[in-house]
Amino acid sequence: MGSEPADVGQFNVEIEVPEEVTDWMVVSAAATSLSEAAAGSATLITGRVVRFDEGDDSVVEVRVGSDVLLIEFPNRRSELPVEGFISFQASEIHLYPYDL
Secondary structure, three states: OOOOOOOOOOOOEEEEOOOOOOOEEEEOOOOOEEEEOOOOOOEEEEEEEEEEOOOOOOEEEEEEOOEEEEEEOOOOHHHOOOOOEEEEEEOOOEEEEOOO
């Protein structure tokens, strides 16, 4: 929620999901995406599960396009399909622009 209006164009950004993801579903997608589910609601994220550690760490690597998001999944981690696709909703995402 920045104070400046958004610019139109293509930018390099780091994407952060600041909350734990507690509800997700396996999908048979061949593409990844970020899309707004409905005006004023959550963002629907579809990505490929890259990997996660078997220990107590709840962080999972999820690839969305060319980016890898580090997402916290506090439960059902063992059910995540490594190299498979999942979808989940995030009530908030943060975008951090950067220059290459």
